[in-house]
Amino acid sequence: MEKKFKNDEIVSVLTTEPIGKMLAYKVPHQGCDLGTFVLVPLGNRVVMGVVWSVNRDQLSRHKVKKIEKILDFNPINLEMIEFIERFASYTITPLSAVFRLITRVNKLDSEINFEKKYSFTTNKIKRLTLARKKVLEFMKLNADLQFNINEITKKCTVSPSVVYGLEAINALGVNYYDRDKPFPKLDFSLKGKQLSKDQKLAVEKIRRSIRHNAILLKGVTGSGKTEVYLECIADCIKQNKQALVLLPEIGLTSEFLSRVEERFGVMPGEWHSGISLAKRRRVWKSVSKGDVQLIVGARSALFLPFKNLGLIVVDEEHDHSYKQDDGVLYNARDMAVLRGVINSARVILASATPSLESWVNVEKGKYLGVELSFRYGGALIPKIKTIDMRLEKLEKGNWISPTLVDQIRVRLTKGEQSLLFLNRRGFAPITLCQSCGEQVSCDQCDSRMVQHKKLDRVMCHQCGNIDRIPEKCAACGSEGTLSAIGPGIERLGIEVQRLFSDAKIAVLSSDLQTTAAVLKEQLTKIAHGEIDIVVGTQLIAKGHNFPNLTLVGVIDADLGLQGADLRAAEKTFQMISQVSGRAGRDIKAGETFIQTYQPDHRVIKAIVDSDLEDFWRLEANDREKAKVPPFGRFVSIIISGVDLKKVEEVGRVLLKNVCTLRALGIQVFGPAPAPISRIKGMYRNRMLVKADLKTSVQKPLREWVLKSKTIKGVKIKIDIDPYNFL
Ligand code: ADP
Ligand code: ZN
Ligand code: ZN
Secondary structure (H helix, E strand, C coil): CCCCECCCCEEEEEECCCCCCCEEEECCCCCECCCCEEEEEECCEEEEEEEEEECCCCCCHHHCCECCEECCCCCCCHHHHHHHHHHHHHHCCCHHHHHHHHHCCCCCCCCCCEEEEEEECCCCCCCCCHHHHHHHHHHHHCCCCCECHHHHHHHHCCCHHHHHHHHHCCCEEEEEEECCCCCCCCCCCCCCCCCCHHHHHHHHHHHHCCCCCEEEEEECCCCCHHHHHHHHHHHHHHCCCEEEEECCCHHHHHHHHHHHHHHHCCCCEEECCCCCHHHHHHHHHHHHHCCCCEEEECHHHHHCCCCCEEEEEEECCCCHHHEECCCCCEEHHHHHHHHHHHHCCEEEEEECCCCHHHHHHHHCCCCEEEEECCCHHHCCCCEEEEEECCCCCCCCCCCCCHHHHHHHHHHHHHCCEEEEECCCCCCECEEEECCCCCECECCCCCCECEEECCCCEEECCCCCCEEECCCECCCCCCECCEEEECCCHHHHHHHHHHHCCCCCEEEECCCCCCCHHHHHHHHHHHHCCCCCEEEECHHHCCCCCCCCEEEEEECCCCCCCCCCCCCHHHHHHHHHHHHHCCCCCCCCCCEEEEEECCCCCHHHHHHHCCCHHHHHHHHHHHHHHHCCCCCCEEEEEEEEECCHHHHHHHHHHHHHCCHHHHHCCCEEEEEEEEEEEEECCEEEEEEEEEECCCCCCHHHHHHHHHHHCCCCCCEEEEEECCCCCC
């Protein structure tokens, strides 16, 4: 194919270097296209970049250096270039930082997975050394063959530098061969499950939708959402397009991979932090060539350079782990919709308890709503009841009410499983001195140390700071006065063991099952009925299928209702609905019991009534009145640094410059110390920006922050659509 740019034309190249602008380079003799990956000289180094656009600046040609090398990857396509640009401008992220997300996997070692082979060229070379002559004669003799470096050095008994020398003067031809095996193709001759009427209707509705890019697929856990979108994946791939499924957690991938294998006979490509670099490179290359048909991955899979993307599925779309809180800040669900629009790809957001954002988008007609109303096979939706903790008699240091204990007993005698849910890691959230009242807290953060008894440690869940459980109080010096206050998952496990000494118990928490493999083993045990009582954090709340589980006990439903978080009600609602969905997935009916001190709270009531629509409507009304997301826009500005005075100074400067924003009707609150006012030794002040949805905030915000960035050692982080208000 004809190359867009010819020898010596000047192009703009985007590199991974944080220099805040594109650099100009001359095109090498073989030409290149938009999106071509290249190596370019920068100072005395060579860095990776991508050809971004033609360069129309007035430059003195002789100062412009030449692109050093064209890398042997498929160029990224125009849709990808547009996605990167729009992503960067929406999230106020430098382009180079977004480009780093895309190339992270390659680390400049483009040849590692390619085999380089040499062939003879007819170049007449004068004045050859003996060694070089030897090599050229050998190559000429075998002009119809190609050899790698080892073969040549062995056959000719020369050192590799001889071959490299010949390569440098173009006396040898070079070809690269991909060492990675291609991904096997999906097999469509395999019969999928016979869809229920409800499911068929859903698939049809999705197929017929032309007006909508994004579809919200809503349905209780176990209703067959996965079956429905597997059908849509089949449609997509039959049209020779690629599909991407995003899952909120690595822990969920293995279950989904097996379902893909069952349905299509082969494993899809996998993409997340648990995959080795070599495997990721294989996936990356395959994606860019358009070879691999289906990718299953974490949010970062959104940055893979798909050649021909036709469908993105975001499973458990309400899940907060789609919001990246570190480094480049973005919401993978929202950016999936953006990428879908740019690629004209369909986007399916699936959830039993959608985010209010998506629910509202359906109401407004922006997304198409598709609903599955029943559990597959007529399995019953679990009954949900509250346990009023004000009426229960519990001994000190106990957390499971007598009512719940009785219910667990009933399951044990019937040989059925129970799940106790508490979203708190560790043994106890507080370690308190009984003598002086001092709490053990992190010396790097404004936060308490959580006691982890099994590890004999106290741990800061903000910064990871870790220490032995102290024997003495650091404040008053008393010995043996420190006691654990409040329940964590470990402590609950011990209580369960004490109450039901004959039962087989599994405690699941990310501290205890630290790798995906260990977690999978535990989950398999539970699924096979080898466990009677499961005690778990939110690790257990998602996706997993336990046919013999008939009781779910939520230990502290009030936990999430406290706090000034915009989404406190929504989060609690989603979390409890989701865990209760673990029960009764088979023919046996399940029951969920919620321990609460506020049984009349509207969130608890909505959960008990299983009235989702009602809950969303109420919640939407409240937020509309308050003009908060999704009916208004929030941006959070975090100013942080080790020196509090400097942090405050930057805050003052920001505030002084705020008039340009106010002139546009953008409100700014703060700065004030963040709820967690120090993390890892960094002081943190917050500002909250509020605007209506019509106002485009990115450009004025970027200029405002740029103008105010004056002091070294202070970081300003802009979080568009924040989820974390701490
Ligand atoms: P969801 O994604 O909504 O939680 P799943 O697609 O995982 O639901 O379905 C729940 C369970 O029901 C799975 O074990 C699935 O295999 C089974 N199932 C769903 N639909 C069908 C069907 N049409 N035929 C057979 N089994 C089905
Ligand atoms: Zn003390
Ligand atoms: Zn800390």
